[in-house]
Amino acid sequence: MALSTDNLKGVTLALLSSGFIGASFIIKKKGLKKAAAASGICAGVGGFSYLLEPLWWVGMIMMIVGEVANFVAYAFAPAVLVTPLGALSIIFSAVLAHFILKERLHALGILGCVMCIAGSVIIVVHGPQEREITSVLEIWNMATQPEFLLYVTSVVVLVFVLIFRFAPCYGQSNVLIYTGICSLMGSLSVMSVKALGTSLKLTFEGMNQLIYPETWFFMLVVVTCVLTQMNYLNKALDTFNTAIVSPMYYVMFTTLTILASVIMFKDWDGQSIGNITSEICGFIIVLSGTILLHVAKDYERNPSRGTYTQISPTLTAQLNGEMLKHVEGSEMSSDGEIVVNIKRPDLYKK
């Protein structure tokens, strides 16, 4: 227990970030609905009227504020602590959807929320303390230690193999290719974001770090990694169902980030076995909760329940003629998924 002031700041920022990002989904969706009601065209069908809707822009700004808070959180607390707390944005979004959008939360979803919260509490209680860093050169030394260089090399080689060897053939059929690239790059993004964030924090505190080329190098790495990550995340979301991509991406990304942080920042050095065990358990629990929340979303619109089935935009194009006759309407879910309601779900075979 006994969080240091810096850890406390980091955790608070991470929680605020999750709150903002979670709320932004809901406000954006409310904006989309309002715009659709006004123009008669749904965003999923190609309208851009939502760009004129102030609510949508409020959501967009909240999302940006959330991402900035997340960035700053990395400057104050270890990645092992900040990254898993990202799962809480799903909870905020699920709970707000329940109250504001009146989207009934499935019992399994509530269980998933409880797990994510319990797991997060355990992670925060047993998380390591942030090391005192006084110069970007210290981070540079950590980043160039042999163990971490080995990790970076493995990641880069793996990403290249995935992009040039596997993505062209299997990218459209195997969900692991694109999400794998995102997650591998994501772990490097977080490490460089943490390095850059800490440098900027030190600079604001009066110890100018911009005079070191290392700071600028970290900035370059951040831009490269984040752009690659975003590019392939969009590809994954375009190709596959959000309900499959999101939990898979979250699990791989968080696992690799924690691995990278443990190697680079030696987060677990000097921690008791009890603490490390608790952290790993807490992490597994948050992951399970996240998976459960996504599964619950799927159950909600399960064909078996009645008339609902969930079809991603790409799949919509694959609906056969017989099925299209039975389409009752479509709506957009809180995670931007288009849900098509059909009267005869039995005709839809995957």
Added chain:
Amino acid sequence: MALSTDNLKGVTLALLSSGFIGASFIIKKKGLKKAAAASGICAGVGGFSYLLEPLWWVGMIMMIVGEVANFVAYAFAPAVLVTPLGALSIIFSAVLAHFILKERLHALGILGCVMCIAGSVIIVVHGPQEREITSVLEIWNMATQPEFLLYVTSVVVLVFVLIFRFAPCYGQSNVLIYTGICSLMGSLSVMSVKALGTSLKLTFEGMNQLIYPETWFFMLVVVTCVLTQMNYLNKALDTFNTAIVSPMYYVMFTTLTILASVIMFKDWDGQSIGNITSEICGFIIVLSGTILLHVAKDYERNPSRGTYTQISPTLTAQLNGEMLKHVEGSEMSSDGEIVVNIKRPDLYKK
């Protein structure tokens, strides 16, 4: 961390107990199946041929061994530690059913198992140490402290109100009445079992406790509480579906037992806030995992999946004539539930 020898013995016994009890379900079911195949009559329909089946008796003996191990575990480790570990028997049974009975474990069930294990690890890592007790009189003093007497009085009053006021009117319609009585009595059972177990342990170690009337009083309390608990548990299981009774009973029983133990044995005195928080989280996680496992069982035989639906023995009698024409057969599940397979589940409305 750093379990004391006594705690370690207690935890090992609790794990063994869960293993034996979990395996006993499976072996008993295998015995029932074998007996049914030999005689052509299913146990659920009224046959008693399983009494001639050695496998069934092996299962019965394993169950008794498991219960004894559980009893002894309470003599070595705090109830706060031993009680939640009881959930692991469900995992053992689910995993063994998957491999031995080839009952496919639902993805949600696997998630539930992972959660129960992770939660149990956290509870064990952060559980309190067992106090050094040298005489039954010490336990007597703990049991007669005002706080605990207040707890006992409240429980007894509540149980009487439930039995004489609510059970006659609502017992058959509200699942909380019978399970509430079981859980309230269960918390007293565990406390008296712990007192008796510790006395017997001391006696075996050469410090005869049978000379004190207090030991005999605790024995009387054990018998009274356990008999009442068993009686109302059977009533609950007779009236309602196992899938509803089991998780509800487990949640209430474990919560009340932990509450009783914290009041009587002051388990949380001298523990850090971090430890207590972790224990509570671990406990919530195990509870969520247990609920998830039971929900998963229900989904497996969900009418929507095809031809299965789950009907308790009492409900079977309520099936209407139209529905009975479509019954394909019946089988007994690993938790003793009778499952009737019908071709037209849509005819069955609760």
